[in-house]
Amino acid sequence: MTSRALKKSAAKPRKATRAARAKEPGLMARLAKGPVICAEGYVFELERRGYLQAGAFVPEVLIEHPEVVEQLHRDFVHAGSDVTQALTYYVHREKLRVIGREKDLLPMNRTALSIAKKVARETGTLFAGDICNTNIYDPTDKKALKEVNRIFAEQVGWAAEAGVDYIVAETYSWGAEALLALEAIRKYSKVPAVVTVCFHREEQLRDGWSAVEACKRLEDAGAEVVGLNCHRGPDTMMPLLKEVRKAVKCHVAALPVPYRTTPEQPSFMSLTDPCCGDARAFPTGLDPFMCTRSQMHDFGREAYALGINYLGICCGAGPHHIRALAEGLGRHPEASKYSADMSRHAFFGTNKKIRKVQTDYRSRL
């Protein structure tokens, strides 16, 4: 991908008028033209901001501080996201059962969808629904499988009712669970499906499927976009993405976590911190492993050059990462107005207005 081609795919201005919005193409048309950026990782960012508890990772913030969720959506759009994805991740029956809030299932889903819809329609971004890993999938347990199908059916149904442009089904460690999610999207909605699976330490899912096998099966079952999300950082997700891109014909999605995972510790749950007795860093000690903005910039650029058009960042992403990813694709989102300009820096600046007494001191900093 040349820089000229990247520039050509620059995003449209974000403040869409009502008329312009009506003409905005859907997901598939946008993917056909170039990259689509989907900011994710809401639960980690809300945890960092003090509105969500690590552990259960259920976004109770939807009920307690909906304004915070709305602002986070706006922050991600400002930073370059083309999508406003409803925060229905982990707002399913099983997760609410774990925290004793089953009665809030419907209000939380409806609130998440209505906040995202409002931001999407006001900003001209795509409005995405979201379903995810149920944590009860067990291929040998018929009762559990019935419950999994119920969870998918109801969340897809609510998303469809809310008028989503497409639905994301994400973070599946079981390939067969991802297939059930896709089936539900096909059965209970008429919108495109983006289905992503996730890899822990092993390069196979819990049912033994490789990334290629899982993505091919999902493509064959009718998913419009297939790929990988979460758990692995850019460096340890990229080799799998390359194989997937070669193996499928449909669009591919890549949404790594923004952490410096390694061949020895390829997932963010496996990272250990030598400064703290090699304790597991997940989930609240991951800060020293955070990718820089330039790493996320380069990841987006490299993935897009491979032909991967659906790009995002999962758990751990902040708006600064999304802006870097967008800029790596040659875009200039609103937040780029404030991208770094070290020519104005008090010591390192090259601006003529910076005094010599400061720049002469540079080598001693």
Ligand SMILES: [Zn+2]
């Ligand atoms: Zn994630």
